[in-house]
Amino acid sequence: MAEMEGVISVFKSKTLRLHTTRSWDFMGLTLGYTEVTPLQLAYGDDIIVGIFDTGIWPESDSFREEPGMGPVPKSWKGKCIGGEQFDPKTACNRKLIGARYYLKGFELEYGSLNASGNSEYRSARDFLGHGTHTASTAVGSIVRNASFLGFGQGTARGGAPRARLAMYKICWNKQLDGRCTEADILAAFDDALHDGVDVISASFGGTPPFAPFFASNADIGSFHAMQFGVSVVFSAGNDGPNPAVVGNVSPWSLCVAASSIDRTFPTRILLDNKISFMGESLVTKQINARLVGASTYFVGGVCKSENWKKRSAIGRLILCFSTVGSVMSGEAEAAAWKANASGLIFVEPLTRQIADVDVIPVVRVDIIQGTKIGHYLAQSFK
Known part of the structure; x- marks a missing residue:
């Protein structure tokens, strides 16, 4: 296959892993006194953010349309694809404008999705919860009086609550842990760039020892995104062997580490x-x-x-x-x-x-x- 006309390179698909209501206020990204308009930016109005993760729970208030949100941007060419317990007619709206899922790479690596009682949804619906979490953190709509069991009551919101959201489910449940194959990841990059996203947020990565540049699909996909003017934001990762290890370091992408927080329980x-x-x-x-x-x-x-x-x-x-x-x-x-x-x-x-x-x-x-x-x-x- 590597010798075929039009083929640039061929490499084996590897499997990668998944790396408060006050977070944005703590980081200085505050709202106006009326909590209607932000002080620093226009809330990400009409910016389309693609999330590469475990899917989404569309019924969450974090993904309802913001008041006064206009029609879907004309630049959007993507789709809201249905599947198991995911009806495009009710799941997608002017906030959650797209949803896709990628399964071929995972099933080639691990076999049939729900084999051996491995629960999952054959759709963009989120089983593990990781994607719903990362999506709401990035672009979640304003949800007032949010709390967990009465703790931490306040206004929950994403950093850009008026941005549009497209979910690309590339990670799947494997014994209650997320597994993301590079074959599925690269397919999602291709679709996201065609769909017209402005930013891609990807919370996954490999474990040490790390591959050199262009030896991973994440590096290749993010490089092509950069060529299209699309910013790619990766997570730093959760693996050692020491606290300073960063799992995504390509110079054409951004890598974000976790912040501390001024909240205790x-x-x-x-x-x-x-x-x-x-x-x-x-x-x-x-x-x-x-x-x-x-x-x-x-x-x-x-x-x-x-x-x-x-x-x-x-x-x-x-x-x-x-x-x-x-x-x-x-x-x-x-x-x-x-x-x-x-x-x-x-x-x-x-x-x-x-x-x-x-x-x-x-x-x-x-x-x-x-x-x-x-x-x-x-x-x-x-």
Whole structure:
């Protein structure tokens, strides 16, 4: 095939992985006092942003038409393609103006989409949620009084809420993780450039060691986009081996790293000696339980399901250290749930504790607070 007329190059398709309401205000991109017009820009009016991701949940308020939004720009040549639980007549509007999905590369690599109970939608509908998240962050419409379980109430919006959105689903669920093949990615680049997008946002990338320039489809696709005057914005990535590693570095594209945020979800831990500690969680109710150490319920104090001593922890709040047995928060949570614990205090290293949605109440604290709580626990049993 490489010798055929018109063929520039042939290379093997590899598989890549997927790399608050206040985010934009924190970064200085504020709204006007009336929250109707922004101070810095025209909200991305009529700019068409193509998102390469896991698809979209079109019913979200983030993708409804903004008041006064005009007709679809005449430059748009794309399509809103239907599929499983995705009806173009109801899914697309003057905000979400296009949707496509790319499956051939994925199925060549992994076999039939829904084999072995691997749930997905054979359409642009989002199963994993990653694409809906990235799309709403970039161009989501203004949604007032947004919150999560009552936390963080405010106005949720994208950076350019009046921009138009086109979703290109190139990443698919594989054991609850996103997989994006380069064959599907390059096909999406071709369509997006033909469709008339102005910007492409792509939150995926490879893992070290990284390929040289022009050896990846992301580099090739973004280079052609640059030639067409289309800006491509990649994510920096989530992989190591150290915090400075950036996964997308082609000089003809932009690469964006995550920002910090000025929001916490503080949760007070009050011991019976009246000393309190502040952690982070999304716990919505007060819990009264007896604090216990992990070694009471887990061999070696390692909070993993396989270490459970088959003792019930009903009415107990288990203190688990991530540094004992290299335990991840999800592992400790699953283990505490298996032991029927009322909750979990999870101790992590000296980095920002991140509140998360959990199957049981989990409060995250740093290693200093965790050590002090551990000392209290040791003293209380003397």
